[in-house]
Amino acid sequence: MLLFLEEANIETDNITLPSGNRLRKDGRTRIIFENGTTSNMLYRSLDKALLNNENDGKIVSHTATEIEKELFDNVNSVNEDDQETGWVYVLKSKSIHKDIAPIKDLYKIGYSKVPVLERIKNASKESTYLMADVHLEASYQTFNMNAQKFEHLIHRFFAEVCLNVDIHDDKGRRITPREWFVVPLPIIDKVINLIISGEIVNYRYDGSNKALLKKLDDNG
Numbered sequence: 001m002l003l004f005l006e007e008a009n010i011e012t013d014n015i016t017l018p019s020g021n022r023l024r025k026d027g028r029t030r031i032i033f034e035n036g037t038t039s040n041m042l043y044r045s046l047d048k049a050l051l052n053n054e055n056d057g058k059i060v061s062h063t064a065t066e067i068e069k070e071l072f073d074n075v076n077s078v079n080e081d082d083q084e085t086g087w088v089y090v091l092k093s094k095s096i097h098k099d100i101a102p103i104k105d106l107y108k109i110g111y112s113k114v115p116v117l118e119r120i121k122n123a124s125k126e127s128t129y130l131m132a133d134v135h136l137e138a139s140y141q142t143f144n145m146n147a148q149k150f151e152h153l154i155h156r157f158f159a160e161v162c163l164n165v166d167i168h169d170d171k172g173r174r175i176t177p178r179e180w181f182v183v184p185l186p187i188i189d190k191v192i193n194l195i196i197s198g199e200i201v202n203y204r205y206d207g208s209n210k211a212l213l214k215k216l217d218d219n220g
Helices: 044-051 065-076 147-157 185-197
Strands: 002-008 011-017 020-026 028-035 058-060 084-093 106-112 134-143 180-182 203-206 211-214
Touching: 028 044, 084 147, 084 185, 106 147, 106 185, 134 185, 147 185, 185 203, 185 211
Parallel strands: 002 058
Antiparallel strands: 002 028, 011 020, 084 106, 084 134, 106 180, 203 211
16 A cells, blocks of 8 residues: 655653653554555554565655665664564575586575574575575564665665676576675674764775775865
8 A cells, every 4th residue: 555644743752761761752643645645654554564674665765875774773763662574684694506606705684584593494495595405694683674675775786796697497497586696704894883873875895896885075
């Protein structure tokens, strides 16, 4: 369901939790749905519905830049009132496929709504894992944000080094995996931390030299 958040009358209240006082924002909204109906649902109700990955709804209220800023602002703030939203993980393939095994610094960057070890337990039977077992290199639990959006930010940053190879599954169907990247593990970890801090906007990745470079400012 596509919707437009036209107005949000947000008020801030001081609430008491076991860990201490917290400021909570809430208030009535005016929402227009794509079928022409409107709603004045509470802001926090809308927020919780959007964080539920089982829903397919989308909200039109911010530009991509504003959404990324909100992600940066929220990711380091965790307390008892916050919502766990999933995991972002980094995997290394154990594939012996002739087109996969020789590739150095090949890693899958993905997200999961369930604990990562549970998600990858049948990796050898799933095309997204190259029909092979995998080794978990790192995982990052996420709060207060959509884990898939976090994953997409990482994918976009490393887009130029996305793996471009076709393999075939156990039924002979051709597969072109899109979540595998040829980039050193320490750089992946560094980029994730730069996204969390918001500093990622000052960097770019040079795939030919496998180097993380700081962007030049307007003065050169």
